Structure formats: C-alpha cells, structure tokens
Amino acid sequence: MDEKQGLDPRGIELAYETSSALSEQLDVEEIKHVKLWCSEYRHAREHAGTVKKALEDRSISVVASTKENLNPSVFRRWSRENVTEFARDIKSMLKIINEDGALVIVGHQPQLGWLCEQFHGAIAIARSEIVCLCFSTTHVWNSLKWTRSHLLWSIGPTDKETFEQLRDKIKSKMETAKLLGTFIIFFLGVVLGILSDEKKLQFLTDSCAHTRALLGGLSGIAIAERNEIYLVTIAISVICLFLAVAFYLISMYAYDRLLMPTRFWAEGIKTGSPRWLPQRPPSSSLLVLQVNMMRIWRLLFTPATGFVVASLIGFALVVMRADPLEYILGIMVLGLGVYFYYRFARPRLGAED
Numbered sequence: 001m002d003e004k005q006g007l008d009p010r011g012i013e014l015a016y017e018t019s020s021a022l023s024e025q026l027d028v029e030e031i032k033h034v035k036l037w038c039s040e041y042r043h044a045r046e047h048a049g050t051v052k053k054a055l056e057d058r059s060i061s062v063v064a065s066t067k068e069n070l071n072p073s074v075f076r077r078w079s080r081e082n083v084t085e086f087a088r089d090i091k092s093m094l095k096i097i098n099e100d101g102a103l104v105i106v107g108h109q110p111q112l113g114w115l116c117e118q119f120h121g122a123i124a125i126a127r128s129e130i131v132c133l134c135f136s137t138t139h140v141w142n143s144l145k146w147t148r149s150h151l152l153w154s155i156g157p158t159d160k161e162t163f164e165q166l167r168d169k170i171k172s173k174m175e176t177a178k179l180l181g182t183f184i185i186f187f188l189g190v191v192l193g194i195l196s197d198e199k200k201l202q203f204l205t206d207s208c209a210h211t212r213a214l215l216g217g218l219s220g221i222a223i224a225e226r227n228e229i230y231l232v233t234i235a236i237s238v239i240c241l242f243l244a245v246a247f248y249l250i251s252m253y254a255y256d257r258l259l260m261p262t263r264f265w266a267e268g269i270k271t272g273s274p275r276w277l278p279q280r281p282p283s284s285s286l287l288v289l290q291v292n293m294m295r296i297w298r299l300l301f302t303p304a305t306g307f308v309v310a311s312l313i314g315f316a317l318v319v320m321r322a323d324p325l326e327y328i329l330g331i332m333v334l335g336l337g338v339y340f341y342y343r344f345a346r347p348r349l350g351a352e353d
Contacts, residue, residue: 003041003073014128014157015047019054021155022104022130025282027058031102034062035093038106039070047128048106070107075114083111087118094135119149129156150275151291153283163286167259170293174255177301181248184308188241191315195234230318237314240307247304254296258289 007015026034034055038048045066052062068074069086078086093103105112109125116123119133134152262285273279276295280288317327 003071005041005043007043007046011043011047011128012050015050016054017157018128018130018155019047019051021282022051023054023058023060025132025153025155026055026060026102031100032060033098033101034060034104035097035101036062036064036104036106037067037070038064039072039108040066040068041071041108044070044106044108051104051106070105070111072108072111075111083114083118087115090115120151123151126156126159129154151278153279153281154287155282156284156287158284159286163289166286166289166293170255170258170289173293173297173301174252174259177248177251177255177304180304180308181245181252184241184245184248188238188245191238191241195238233314233317237311237318240311240314244304244307244311247300247307251296251300251304254300255293258292258296 036048036052038044048064052064055062069089075082075086090103090105097103105115112125113123116125116131116133119135123131125131131154132152133149135149265285277291278287313331320327
C-alpha cells in the first residue's frame, strides 16, 4: 500500500456518497461535535477531508487529527496486545466526549476489523463503508473484556451483486433446512413404527440390559434399572427428533420470509429496535438481511442440528448397550476433540490487503 497514493475516481465517488449520508444521519441524531481521526496515508487524509467538509456543511464542528497508529506500516507489526491497548485509547477518548459528540475514525483494513472485534465482534466492512458502534453508558469502562457495544447502523455504497449473492445463500439454507426436515420426519416415522410395537420395544430394552449384564456382571435389580434408563433414553431421543423437525421447519419459514422483496417490507409501529438489529434507515437492506440470516442460523438451524445429534447419541447408547456414565463421558471427550479440531481447521475469512 503506497502511502503517497491518493483516492482513485471511484474512491472519490464513494467518499462523497458515504460522507453525505453520514452528515445527514449525524444531523438527525443531533450530533454537534465530532473528533475525526485518520491515518497519515494520503488517500485516508483525502477521505477524512471529504468527511470533514460534509459535516461542517451541516454546522457540525470537527476537530481532525492524524494518528500514527492508524498507519498500515505501524499496525501490520502489531500483536493482539497492541490492538487491545489501542482500543483502550479509543475508549478513553469516548469517555470524555459529550452526549452530543462522536468519534469518527478513517483508517484501513484489517485494523478497523480488529477494533470492531474488540468492541463488538466480527463485522465485515466494505470499501468506504461507515459503521456506527454505540456504547451503553451502563457498561463498566474499567475492563475491556466486559465492555461491549452494539452495531447501531451502517452506511455503505449500493451493492446489488452482493445482495443477490446473499439471497442465493438464503435460498440454499432454506433448501437445506427443508431437506433435513423431510429426512428427519421419515426417520421419526420409522422410529415411531418400531416403538409402537410393544414386543419389539421390550425385546430391544431387555436384550440391551441382559447383554450389558453378561459383560458387566449386573444383578437382577441392576438389569431392571438399566431397562428404565434405556426406556428414558429412547423417550428423550424421540422428543429431540420432534424438536429437530420443528426447528428445521421454523428455519425454513424464517428463511422464506427473508426472501420477501424489499418493496413489500412493511413498517410497523416503532416500539424500540432490538440491540441486535441495525437501524434501517440508514442501514441497507443488505445488512438487515445478513444479520437476520445469521440470527436464524444461530438460534434455529444450529439448535435443530444439535437436537438431531443428541437423538442419534441416545439411540446409539441403547443399540451399543453402553454404560450411560461411561458413554456420556466418552461423547463429551469426543465432542471437545471435534470442536477444537474444527477451530483449528475452519476457514478464516477477512481483509488482508
């Protein structure tokens, strides 16, 4: 990255577009004072100059300054501790800003993403996009670990291509939920068919308990107790299958709702926007879709998959005639191993340029 290179024509266009929208939004929110930080690189200073002019045109006072720590030549050598320390500096500045003030940072990727992760969590920031993080005054400022913000809104250039790609992603998730739901319904029908036959159920539990008795030397009383454990395990597994079907179907309908054309997004009486949902406007429909898609994935689709896994584990416990305690401990160890391996092998996406 050349520190003497200025904005290209497209960069100038994007800077004017987002700066104008930012000044309008801050005017609506009655922000009167802004501290503007930018890196010492030429294109960052030019962008910051565009932001400054747009804000001053709306009678918002701006105090601009360059920060060496925002230079790519500096933060490229940083460790996580350096990022955390710079985040503390930003928090210290926020503490002395009045309620009618704001701090605007014009910087570079991936540092802006690192700072977002410190304050809020991972946020994908496009070129010339502006994200607003709002800090609650009820949070404790002494500890960065417990200080979290929420994404209030985002202002970015129009991106029809990404919007269509996101809709395709939602369609794919909806089809996956539909297929898995259909398969689980079929599997649940087979299981219920077996369990509805008392002879088959009795044979299954008795053979499991007696086999375990031969292996472990259980008494007659222990065999009866083991029978009850297997019956309870089967019941819990069936309940998990029902919950999995319900959550998959709810996910499918939720994803289908996201595919509604934006022309038909009706506005209701505003009773307060939840913290997890960015304000629209000024946020784009693209961001609203992405946030909702990830929320459905996290709160509906993933739990449904968890219920399926729990059900299969329960049925495997009965079929394998395992000791419940040993089996559960083994599954926990295996689960932790799989989780940490996924953390190691998972794809890592983010800005590197």
